[in-house]
Amino acid sequence: MDILIQNLINALALGGTYALLALGLALVFSIMGLINLAHGELMTIGAYALYFMILWAFPFWLALVGALLCAVVAAVLMERVAFRPVRDASMATMLLTSFAVSAILQVAYQNLISPRPLPVAMPSFLGGAVEIGSLQVGMIQLLALGCTAALLLLLVWVFRYTAFGVAMRAAAEDFDTTRLMGIRANALFAGAFALSGLLAGVAALFWVAQRGSVDPLMGFLPVLKAFIAVIVGGLGSLVGAVAGGFLLGAIEIALRALLPSDLLPYRDALSLLLIILVLLVRPQGLMGRRREGVR
Amino acid sequence: MLSVSGLTVSYGAVLALRGVSLEVGRGELVALLGPNGAGKTSTLGALMGLCRAGGAVCLDGEALLGRAPEKIVRLGMTLVPEGRRVFGGLTVEENLRLGGAVQRDEAARRRQYAEVYALFPVLEERSGQLAGSLSGGEQQQLAIARALMSGPRLLLLDEPSLGLAPKVVDTIFGLIDRLRASGLTILLVEQNVDRSLEIADRGYVLVGGEIVLAGTAGELLQSQDVQRAYLGLAS
Numbered sequence: 001m002d003i004l005i006q007n008l009i010n011a012l013a014l015g016g017t018y019a020l021l022a023l024g025l026a027l028v029f030s031i032m033g034l035i036n037l038a039h040g041e042l043m044t045i046g047a048y049a050l051y052f053m054i055l056w057a058f059p060f061w062l063a064l065v066g067a068l069l070c071a072v073v074a075a076v077l078m079e080r081v082a083f084r085p086v087r088d089a090s091m092a093t094m095l096l097t098s099f100a101v102s103a104i105l106q107v108a109y110q111n112l113i114s115p116r117p118l119p120v121a122m123p124s125f126l127g128g129a130v131e132i133g134s135l136q137v138g139m140i141q142l143l144a145l146g147c148t149a150a151l152l153l154l155l156v157w158v159f160r161y162t163a164f165g166v167a168m169r170a171a172a173e174d175f176d177t178t179r180l181m182g183i184r185a186n187a188l189f190a191g192a193f194a195l196s197g198l199l200a201g202v203a204a205l206f207w208v209a210q211r212g213s214v215d216p217l218m219g220f221l222p223v224l225k226a227f228i229a230v231i232v233g234g235l236g237s238l239v240g241a242v243a244g245g246f247l248l249g250a251i252e253i254a255l256r257a258l259l260p261s262d263l264l265p266y267r268d269a270l271s272l273l274l275i276i277l278v279l280l281v282r283p284q285g286l287m288g289r290r291r292e293g294v295r
Numbered sequence: 296m297l298s299v300s301g302l303t304v305s306y307g308a309v310l311a312l313r314g315v316s317l318e319v320g321r322g323e324l325v326a327l328l329g330p331n332g333a334g335k336t337s338t339l340g341a342l343m344g345l346c347r348a349g350g351a352v353c354l355d356g357e358a359l360l361g362r363a364p365e366k367i368v369r370l371g372m373t374l375v376p377e378g379r380r381v382f383g384g385l386t387v388e389e390n391l392r393l394g395g396a397v398q399r400d401e402a403a404r405r406r407q408y409a410e411v412y413a414l415f416p417v418l419e420e421r422s423g424q425l426a427g428s429l430s431g432g433e434q435q436q437l438a439i440a441r442a443l444m445s446g447p448r449l450l451l452l453d454e455p456s457l458g459l460a461p462k463v464v465d466t467i468f469g470l471i472d473r474l475r476a477s478g479l480t481i482l483l484v485e486q487n488v489d490r491s492l493e494i495a496d497r498g499y500v501l502v503g504g505e506i507v508l509a510g511t512a513g514e515l516l517q518s519q520d521v522q523r524a525y526l527g528l529a530s
Contacts, residue, residue: 180343
């Protein structure tokens, strides 16, 4: 029983991180038609900001805020500098642009900061575990879980009740018609990127807290997973992206817990296999929408 | 109020509009008629800044070409797009709220809601429902109501009768007539020539990207040309 709950918490913590990343990707994709391969580099930049602010002896909470802020600013700049000029271009052009942005940033991190992993000195209380009854839960997992839940609830509120959120949902559904409501296209793009940057920043904090270091290619793996989550959830569906993230997290933790030790090296392959099965049954993804209405 | 001259739109090498000129006076209901592919939707797209166009478009003396759609809406011209294009995953109320996004003044927005709900009572009943769950006629009402939320001086309607049952078309045309009676200026794009000319003051007939005929609604209804050449094609 304890082990089950333990794994459940792990699954939710990992899935939550994927969900945050996937939501950011899905948001930008549905509004702009851009598959942002440079999303991982937003994570990395947030992680570097955390590293340097801790190194320069800023208070830890300020370093967290700084890291998030840095990821948001970087995302907005990325849209402004790299993506806005090509936003009317074809999807392939945008995809290649994001690939270029990703490559440039990785090389910049390697040359300007360090090609090697840098240890991030997280405060020691994060390394501990919390005892809940007979249960031992990692502090980081618990925080990740709590923060993700709080953030997702906040986002539900924002998307449902604020003018900004309603406009974002509308733009994700039908961008041109949203502009016909008098809502500025540039504001929508900037908003989508700012939010995706914030989500990448939060995910970066959990990722770094878990691994204790940051390196130039850090963003690659989690964002690859997040892409898978987006596809499983249904490209273009925001709720689907979150669901896909949690599903992927659950599959990975379940395989880690259940597989015999000599099969463990194959767990990524097996989890992808399960994803393929999901897509065979539901090619449009969990919550993918069929195109509706007259265009 | 609206004056369009020499409007051209091309998609690649294909010229969709070959110099369209038309006028809409204050308080008028003007119909722009024509068969499928005549360039009606392109005309509205060009007016709203949704596609690149040549020529000149003036709204009360303000040049519109080259401006973004969101700016044009703020200048007082709003489009009800073809196929309704309501936000299906949003509630009726949220759709209306977006329509009123340009209203900064809270009191004005509340007045706008009251006005729209008075005109479209069915929308108030369904305000919490997802727009995608409404019937076609209700969606068309929502699309018009949403456009009215921005408080336009000039309303552009793109084929509001498209895909609706005859009885529902009656309702929609009745509503358009009421809007005109309330003093709103309207440019109505339609294939349904008879119904449009019944409520319109004047009309233009667009064929192959050119205005081939213009006149009062009465003149157009009598015109053999319209009857033979375009009505036949259209209906």
